[in-house]
Amino acid sequence: MPDKPPSLDQFEHFDFRELPIGVYMTSLNGQFIVCNKTIRRMLELPLEGSLNVNINDYYADASHRKMAIEQALKLAEQGRSVERDILHLKVGDRDIYVEDYCQIIFNAEGHTMGFVGCMVDITSDLESRRRERELRERVEELRFDIGRILHANNTTLVMMNETLKSTARVLEPNPFGSLSVPLSEELERILDENARHLANSITRFIQAGDDDRRNKALSEGMWKELTVKVNLLEHYKENIAVEELRAPTLGDVAYEIIQISHAVASGFLPRESIRDLQQSAFQLERITALYDALKTRDAVFQMEYTLQSLRDYVTADVRTTAKKAKFTVKYLIDQAVRRLTGFSQSSRVNIDVRDVPTVEVHVNEREIVRALGNLLHNAIKYSWRRDKIKPSWVSIRTSIKGHKIHIEFENWGVGISQEEIEQELVFQLGYRGQLSTERGRLGTGIGLTDARRVAQSHGGDVVVESKPTKPVPEHDPEYFNQPFLTKVTLYLPLEEKFRREL
């Protein structure tokens, strides 16, 4: 490569026609005297040869040409030239936008003769800017709409929760003792008892009366159906492999028995046996309906928090008035726990908060409570029971490391793979863990992303650890079926005073 710089002579003889910017000279009435290849390409003119073209013919609005000339003359009187004037031109059917830089040419007597200048095609830039503006406006509109819809949905969920609570009361006496979803052993015991009871009632009903009376009371198909149901009720665990589907199936069986009992022609079978059949079926249907209401109520709690949190996330930028202030860590944890009390009670997950030191942080309360709430919500949602008697629990532990307070949420349940942690997939907006949707857990994939964003905006962060509790190799299909011990830690810098004291 030659290291000699180009000479001034080369500049003086440079062919401006090769410049990668449009260069032109026109007469006062707009007739091109000369223009380079860039302009010729822009206006779809022959690249070589003389020109008999007027710039006026390219103005999308001819009146703009007059205004542009007046503007140029005015600027010339002030000793200035036109800079970055945007012209809207039309080439065939195509709209183009150019940025024009031009200077008036005067003759020796000071009369205007024409214009010399440069043009840059900014059509695509302008188009991008226009699209960006439209998109920004659309996002604003959507954010408003989403916020409003989520608010309306939250209200609907509150209504559903109240209705389900009333439904549960109507279905009393409640054999589960509370409005929490019962533990599986408790449910199984109650279903066993009532399924057996109904099977016995059906058997007694089938045996009541002689063949003639029985055939007059119900069709042959219905008697056959009752026999099938006895078998299903007596062996429902073997017949219904999926544990979660046992209660709704038994409820469905009970409903069908009630329908059959209504079809019994009167006067052929003892009333007591019909009443016994109906009462046993009502009892099983009532219990399964109650369980159904409690399960749905639990899902409503889960979704209610998720929607609230999503709404807060979507509208976070709008709340510019919220300022940071000093809060004790205990207060912030208590606020998050309070928000999740309904959900934890409904899911029968205890929250164990351990020894929170009396330190303060300087934070935006709403944001931090939401971030802590998101982590607690996940910990509850993904908990499994540790043994058959006690309900599951989530531990919240705190510790001071360096000048930061670490708030750790630990649960025992659905795992997160190392791959998802190492590649930070769990922090991607909308990402839901490979195992997070197992067992019908609802969610949006925003909680961890939001918590980390909030922590980072306060000078902290969120870290995730998840370890299997059994020595099963990762390629084994059972690997993810085992419980994992998952710790999610949010840390924040301590308030200045507490940092100084350390």
Place this chain on the structure above:
Amino acid sequence: MKPRVLWIEDSARLELRNLAAPVYSSGRFDFNLAENVTSAVNLLKVTSFDAIVVDVRLPPGVDPYWKKLYQNAGADKVNAQLGIKLLHWLINKDHIIHPDDPPNGFSANQLGVFTVENREDIQDELDALGISVFCQKTTGLPDAILIKIFDTIIDHKPM
């Protein structure tokens, strides 16, 4: 012998639990459930079914190829549409989807799609697969809708 049927659906245990109940309580079917693509494939390799109903938005399970397809779609069930990919693999033996050979002996008339998607949104896929049994999940479906879908597939009748 009862017809053996399979529902490939990840929400069957919770949100859609009441749709599965009538299939069991009818006592008419040998009813099986798979909640992700890997579990479904494992079941299809060892068992033959008279009717299979597939959801469109399925999680991948533990198989690395299905997982990769899922992750390539942003780990999003809506974008990944693994149910459709599973059907293409089963019917068209599309090795671009999965390098393994699919289990043999599948035809479109054994299969139905039960999903939240609008029919119009996936009609091209259904046509390409030759599947005619389709039902959209909406509120207000009859309790026995799943039985109706299985019956439609088994009896080769239109929905």
